[in-house]
Amino acid sequence: MQQSRSSRRAKGDRTRAALVDAGMRLFDTLGVEQTSVDQIVAAARVAKGTFYVHFEHKTDVLLERAAGLISALTDAELPHDAPDALIALGDRVAAEMSAQPRRLMGRMVREIIGNREDWIRVLGRRPTLNSIILPIVERGRAAGELRRDLSAGRTAQGLTILWLDAVVGWSERRTSLPLEEDLRRATALFLVGAQE
Numbered sequence: 001m002q003q004s005r006s007s008r009r010a011k012g013d014r015t016r017a018a019l020v021d022a023g024m025r026l027f028d029t030l031g032v033e034q035t036s037v038d039q040i041v042a043a044a045r046v047a048k049g050t051f052y053v054h055f056e057h058k059t060d061v062l063l064e065r066a067a068g069l070i071s072a073l074t075d076a077e078l079p080h081d082a083p084d085a086l087i088a089l090g091d092r093v094a095a096e097m098s099a100q101p102r103r104l105m106g107r108m109v110r111e112i113i114g115n116r117e118d119w120i121r122v123l124g125r126r127p128t129l130n131s132i133i134l135p136i137v138e139r140g141r142a143a144g145e146l147r148r149d150l151s152a153g154r155t156a157q158g159l160t161i162l163w164l165d166a167v168v169g170w171s172e173r174r175t176s177l178p179l180e181e182d183l184r185r186a187t188a189l190f191l192v193g194a195q196e
Contacts, residue, residue: 016054018044023061028101062108063122069096082140090187094180106171130160162186
């Protein structure tokens, strides 16, 4: 029974991934508004009802990809020094985002911010970007590398907002700097105000 449960879960994970991959390809080609659930399920080769087993709305596909990208950041080997760890994490964020269709990354961030209830529902128990940054900030405060007179939660939230804004700007301006450079600049700006 345990094996059948785990094989069903693995099949469900593969189906969900196929829906996300198909949706992202179509969103990149046609645009989010012009893509239908029917097109997504056809491209993923699953029944329409299967889509609704995994998602409530087609934009949940963007949110699922975002949750996957953020979860991938938890595997990052980061320096112990908090400022260096934040720079390295920003580089990982840039690498994950830059590997995705550029024009969809801004839309993804807008979905996260604008549809908070959907984001929380799709995210489930997976980490947020803020929850990955927060322990680094707390470690930096304890080591005297970052200011202690600022709330750790607000400090982490501030960097999260700077990074998300940089992603939107990068995705919408074709002449912008590489995302890694934008995030490094945002992190440097943040560190000016956050360091002791």
